[in-house]
């Protein structure tokens with residue numbers, strides 16, 4: 001999941017078709033193709049702000065990783081993906097490059113390619129031609145990313161009907177109506193980057209079940225999963241020498257200052273990451289360097305005293321064994337799967353199907 005957070009706006013989920021609105025307001029030039037963007041969830045709302053506040057004032061303090069991804073957070077995450085220590089991105093890319101044709105052979109033709117946490121759509125672009133997709137459905141919380149992503153897909157693959165859905169993957173997945181528009185084309189869900197690891201196993205199971213509920217027997221899930229490995233390698237990936245991951249983590253405090261009218265001093269906290277072997281997850285925390293009082297003005301006034309050494313638990317990144325993730329897939333109703341990995345078994349790619357393959 002790469003969930004990105006845009007500017008806060010109060011409001012509930014809406015269904016808007018940007019092409020219709022643009023056409024109605026006269027902004028659509030003759031012959032110009034604006035991307036079709038369906039908005040199920042528009043930016044951060046009061047519920048999100050309330051849940052962020054609730055977590056930050058709770059004991060122990062915590063926050064959902066989705067709050068990392070404002071514009072600054074997205075840029076920092078992109079930088080993380082280039083780091084020597086952060087192996088998942090390049091390892092997954094290597095597996096995809098090496099086995100793309102083999103994987104594509106197992107994927108039904110003329111499918112609806114559903115790109116979860118689409119971001120800039122770059123990973124999906126490499127697949128659409130090879131699998132002969134009919135439709136591209138990019139799903140992401142950041143409409144600012146989705147529009148150019150969908151336009152680029154259309155440019156690169158003019159024969160593919162491309163559209164975007166602005167949705168928050170921490171909320172129930174509801175793509176049935178959209179996919180039903182092309183009911184003769186099976187859905188192939190694409191969820192790379194081990195974003196599934198940012199959900200607890202229970203929430204991951206719920207999301208996998210929701211994906212399964214969108215698949216007919218021809219449907220597939222192509223998903224990237226980071227694997228359990230040497231603890232030092234894992235911890236270095238989340239605590240790099242350049243301090244990029246530290247900046248990414250600390251940026252959460254800037255997001256809180258903006259969303260909640262808070263007065264966090266980013267210099268008063270430090271990044272801390274460790275592998276919790278019992279839970280099989282990397283945990284990221286922000287640790288208070290000194291005793292301090294923080295004020296919040298939105299959505300309701302609050303104060304919280306943080307003691308020196310106390311932490312805010314900001315992210316879990318679960319690491320799976322091949323067997324453990326296969327069990328999760330089976331529990332979600334994917335009875336068959338195939339698996340690919342790299343030479344060091346650092347990262348796994350699963351192609352799951354509703355029935356045994």
Ligand code: AVI
Pocket residue numbers: 001002080088193194195196197198237238245248315316317
């Ligand atoms: C987006 N997600 C899969 C990343 C991960 O590895 O859990 C987020 C991240 N956090 C710190 N570094 C990268």
